[in-house]
Amino acid sequence: MTIANQATTSNFIRDKIIEDLKTNRYGGRVQTRFPPEPNGYLHVGHAKSIHLNFGLAKEFGGQCNLRFDDTNPTKEETEYVESIMEDVRWLGGEWAGVYYASDYFGQLYEWAVQLIKAGKAYVCDLSPEQVREQRGTLTEPGKESPYRNRSVEENLDLFERMKAGEFPDGSRTLRAKIDMASPNLNLRDPIMYRILHARHHRTGDAWCIYPTYDFAHGQSDSIERITHSICTLEFEDHRPLYDWYIEQLGIYHPQQIEFDRLNLTYTLLSKRKLLQLVREGHVRGWDDPRMPTICGMRRRGYTPEALRNFCARIGVSKTNGTTELSLLEYFVRDDLNRRAPRAMAVLKPLRVVIDNYPEGQTEWMEAVNNPEDASAGTRQVPFSRVLYIEQDDFRQDPPKQYFRLSPGREVRLRYGYFITCTGVVKNDRGEVSEVHCRYDPATRGGNAPDGRKVKSTIHWVSAAHAIEAEVRLYETLFTREDPNEVEEGGDFTDNLNPNSLEVISEAKIEPGLAAAAAGERFQFERLGYFAVDPDTTPGKPVFNRTVGLKDTWAKIEKRQ
Ligand code: ATP
Numbered sequence: 001m002t003i004a005n006q007a008t009t010s011n012f013i014r015d016k017i018i019e020d021l022k023t024n025r026y027g028g029r030v031q032t033r034f035p036p037e038p039n040g041y042l043h044v045g046h047a048k049s050i051h052l053n054f055g056l057a058k059e060f061g062g063q064c065n066l067r068f069d070d071t072n073p074t075k076e077e078t079e080y081v082e083s084i085m086e087d088v089r090w091l092g093g094e095w096a097g098v099y100y101a102s103d104y105f106g107q108l109y110e111w112a113v114q115l116i117k118a119g120k121a122y123v124c125d126l127s128p129e130q131v132r133e134q135r136g137t138l139t140e141p142g143k144e145s146p147y148r149n150r151s152v153e154e155n156l157d158l159f160e161r162m163k164a165g166e167f168p169d170g171s172r173t174l175r176a177k178i179d180m181a182s183p184n185l186n187l188r189d190p191i192m193y194r195i196l197h198a199r200h201h202r203t204g205d206a207w208c209i210y211p212t213y214d215f216a217h218g219q220s221d222s223i224e225r226i227t228h229s230i231c232t233l234e235f236e237d238h239r240p241l242y243d244w245y246i247e248q249l250g251i252y253h254p255q256q257i258e259f260d261r262l263n264l265t266y267t268l269l270s271k272r273k274l275l276q277l278v279r280e281g282h283v284r285g286w287d288d289p290r291m292p293t294i295c296g297m298r299r300r301g302y303t304p305e306a307l308r309n310f311c312a313r314i315g316v317s318k319t320n321g322t323t324e325l326s327l328l329e330y331f332v333r334d335d336l337n338r339r340a341p342r343a344m345a346v347l348k349p350l351r352v353v354i355d356n357y358p359e360g361q362t363e364w365m366e367a368v369n370n371p372e373d374a375s376a377g378t379r380q381v382p383f384s385r386v387l388y389i390e391q392d393d394f395r396q397d398p399p400k401q402y403f404r405l406s407p408g409r410e411v412r413l414r415y416g417y418f419i420t421c422t423g424v425v426k427n428d429r430g431e432v433s434e435v436h437c438r439y440d441p442a443t444r445g446g447n448a449p450d451g452r453k454v455k456s457t458i459h460w461v462s463a464a465h466a467i468e469a470e471v472r473l474y475e476t477l478f479t480r481e482d483p484n485e486v487e488e489g490g491d492f493t494d495n496l497n498p499n500s501l502e503v504i505s506e507a508k509i510e511p512g513l514a515a516a517a518a519g520e521r522f523q524f525e526r527l528g529y530f531a532v533d534p535d536t537t538p539g540k541p542v543f544n545r546t547v548g549l550k551d552t553w554a555k556i557e558k559r560q
């Protein structure tokens with residue numbers, strides 16, 4: 001899907017809410033929920049769901065619950081619950097209450113008993129694998145279970161004993177009695193409960209039977225009196241089952257509405273796969289700045305505002321597509337441009353000696369903190385005889401169109417002086433190790449009184465005042481637009497980008513950055529946006545490159 005399409009997509013969910021308010025369908029209430037399973041950290045796909053659920057509730061004066069959909073005890077952990085709360089809060093989600101599907105285990109059990117009594121559910125002695133095998137296909141009906149017609153009494157007795165722990169894992173299930181020939185596979189006697197002797201992160205050993213997603217989700221929505229239960233498109237085929245349970249139970253009926261999952265180029269958005277990256281050590285952890293997790297993006301320097309603006313722009317649709325990663329980066333850059341103070345840093349230093357500048361002298365040059373924000377003020381940057389510039393900003397033999405420093409060429413040092421290159425010193429390997437220049441004292445601040453022009457302005461730091469820093473540069477974690485596209489027998493990890501992290505251990509930064517605290521964000525002039533990493537120490541600051549300055553998105557847009 002192209003972005004142009006997405007921008008014009010109307011928000012059908014919003015329209016639905018407006019209509020329901022008009023017809024007073026839910027008594028004027030708007031109640032949504034964000035229902036993560038605590039089996040991993042949230043990723044940018046979840047940000048889309050958070051933006052929708054919390055955003056719509058807020059827009060219409062309603063409420064949004066945070067609900068942990070914790071019905072899979074073997075995969076869920078308290079660590080995940082805590083990280084999810086932190087990330088939702090950071091994104092600006094203000095929940096009305098925190099709820100857990102596990103709080104409803106008692107009520108769900110009673111409802112299961114109610115369905116058994118009504119002849120709508122039965123205990124089946126087939127294993128979950130056999131149930132799956134007998135389910136049939138899209139073209140063939142499923143097979144009825146030999147246990148389908150057990151008496152209500154026998155079902156009640158067996159279900160009670162399942163709960164009491166009499167049977168081993170996988171030996172029995174509770175199934176809804178619907179229709180083994182239904183064209184919708186989800187209605188072919190779906191499993192409601194399975195036996196699992198596993199400790200739950202909240203209920204401990206109280207239960208050894210656990211409800212499935214389908215049996216838990218709609219009923220949880222009903223208990224919380226959700227009005228609009230927004231979920232991703234893969235649940236569209238589950239909606240008839242969602243409605244069936246609620247109708248059979250005769251309880252309050254929320255409405256499920258589906259929207260498209262976010263997919264991003266060069267990115268995987270699946271907790272299971274992200275967990276694999278963490279477990280196998282392909283990344284440093286869930287918050288590795290290369291991860292598409294909320295905590296990874298936060299560590300990298302992304303702002304909640306940038307993520308929210310991105311979510312607002314992509315909107316929602318009824319068909320799945322893929323969004324360009326460069327669009328997300330566009331919003332990050334756009335937001336940081338407004339809020340990030342500027343600084344000068346040299347990643348790959350080359351010494352420059354200004355031969356006619358007095359030895360031992362330091363001048364403090366006034367530099368603008370943020371040209372986009374006058375209230376950010378100015379700062380003083382030290383200038384002296386020996387400076388560092390980027391190796392890339394000097395060429396011994398400049399190609400055509402190269403206007404930066406080279407022998408005989410004059411350039412402007414940002415906030416400093418015009419300098420002209422007079423010679424170079426080479427090391428044993430024949431590489432330029434030092435550049436010699438002369439400066440024009442009349443050009444202080446960056447302009448020549450005689451009006452002569454230079455074609456290039458470069459950044460620099462004073463060697464005597466510079467602080468050494470570690471800078472981590474990131475590329476996409478995967479080399480393919482679709483990391484799931486693999487050769488036969490391969491795995492998505494085959495598409496990992498071996499160059500996704502480059503560590504520069506001896507970058508030089510202006511001294512004012514010495515006290516920067518973890519999480520602070522800067523624009524390093526001409527290089528990009530950088531955020532202070534939590535690994536930073538007073539003696540050695542560590543920066544993550546959040547995003548470069550080059551706006552590939554603007555180029556793509558121009559081409560369209
Ligand atoms: P994953 O496959 O990554 O585990 P999930 O859908 O199983 O994703 P949940 O924890 O169940 O993750 O998701 C909580 C909510 O976030 C759900 O409503 C889900 O539909 C939504 N969500 C998850 N991934 C995306 C995505 N890529 N785009 C939009 N919404 C998403």
Ligand code: MG
Pocket residue numbers: 037
């Ligand atoms: Mg899931």
